Amino acid sequence: MFNLPTIPLSQWIENITQSATENGEGFFNGVRILGDTLIYGLTDFFNLFPPFVFILAMTLWALYLQNNKKKWAFPVFVFLGLSFILNQGLWGDFMSTLSLILIASLFAILLGIPLGILMGKSNIAQTILKPVLDFMQTMPAFVYLIPAVAFFGIGVVPGMVASIIFSIPPTVRFTALGIRQISEELEEAAISFGATPTQKLFKVELRLAKSTIMAGVNQTIMLCLSMVVIASMIGSPGLGRRVVSALQRAQVGPGFVAGLAIVILAIIIDRFTHLLSTDKHLQ
Helix, strand or coil, X not given: CCCCCCCCHHHHHHHHHHHHHXXXXXXXXXXXXXXXXXXXXXXHHHHCCCHHHHHHHHHHHHXXXXXXXXCCXXXXXXXXXXXXXXXXXXXXXXXXXXXXXXXXXHHHHHHHXXXXXXXXXXXXXXXXXXXXXXXXXXXXXXXXXXXXXXXXXXXXXXXXXXXXXHHHHHHHHHHHHHHHCCCHXXXXXXXXXXXXXXXXXXXXXXXXXXXXXXXXHHHHHHHHHHCHHHHHCCCCCCHHXXXXXXXXXXXXXXXXXHHHHHHHHHHHHHHHHHHHCCCCCCC
């Protein structure tokens, strides 16, 4: 009925991407080198330890983190789960996946907590960041792979970058929520005792908001893990590549085993982050 001209949004985005790729080639190459160094370096470090030594160390750590030493369920699960991954010949892929998750989660947390603090303390920042975070959380995960490949090429780094962008919103939101939930009386009490803004932030606000922030950190790590299979489609190594390979060949058995290994890793990471969020082990 109405012959309205089509907005050339697609072409605008293509032009912006091409311009950024050409003008920021040095920056993107630097990020790619840094990402490759961190992820492959961490993988090589993990592989320095014999698998049974790593399994035993993780089992003992899980036992140590238990508040009640009589609770054996989680340490036993860690031992049996990691032993199963080793038994199925997935240990190398497991280490690659673990390294990718740890590095991506670390960057997402280091970026997300400061943004969350800013969002929690400033209404202007909250007004600006809230729609951005809504956009980031509603955008399909596959879409993040397109600019990541355009900027960084094929490999582990675009998967890392896509994982960071996809997983950062929970840390930002939960940190802001934790800061805003602190009562004004406690903040006024800290000021009355002569606390500087920095002391008030680190010794009062972040301590009181710790459990809420750790809930966001847990969700960020889980979202990073959910990107494992997707990131493998653009060259990221690890368990996700086994799943994609099984899907391409219609191999139900290998795909199920690789998926089960991812589930085991998810449960172990989720439980560890929960235990680390307790008052006794995180000061």
